[in-house]
Amino acid sequence: MATKRKILQRILAGSKNIRFSDMVGLVEGFGFRLSRTEGSHNIFVHPDIPELLNLQEVKGQVKVYQMRQFMKLVERYSLKLKEE
Numbered sequence: 001m002a003t004k005r006k007i008l009q010r011i012l013a014g015s016k017n018i019r020f021s022d023m024v025g026l027v028e029g030f031g032f033r034l035s036r037t038e039g040s041h042n043i044f045v046h047p048d049i050p051e052l053l054n055l056q057e058v059k060g061q062v063k064v065y066q067m068r069q070f071m072k073l074v075e076r077y078s079l080k081l082k083e084e
Contacts, residue, residue, distance in 0.1 A: 004029040004081060011071060016064050020057035027053065027070060030079045049077055 002010075007026045011018060024034075024042070032044040032053055044053040053070055056063050073079070 008081060011067060016067075018062050018067060019060055020055070020062045023055060023062040023067065023070075026081075027055065029081050030074060031082065046073075046077075046079075049073065 002022055004026050007018065007022045027044055032046045035043045035045040040056045042055045044055065051073060053073060055066050
């Protein structure tokens with residue numbers, strides 16, 4: 001598994017090929033935790049954010065629009081990546 005910081009750099013550089021497992025690690029690095037799974041929907045919550053984050057795995061990859069939604073949450077709430 002790549003480091004969280006490298007995954008974040010790849011996303012910011014515009015990569016659309018991010019493995020689901022790497023994305024889950026990155027999301028957890030920003031303080032989210034898996035709340036529940038409903039079918040293919042993995043629902044994450046953050047203690048300081050009222051919004052839920054939904055991630056789905058498709059052929060081992062995370063959906064691109066969900067990756068963008070996550071990045072908007074990071075920006076909107078000024079979330080910081082926890083040190084590894």
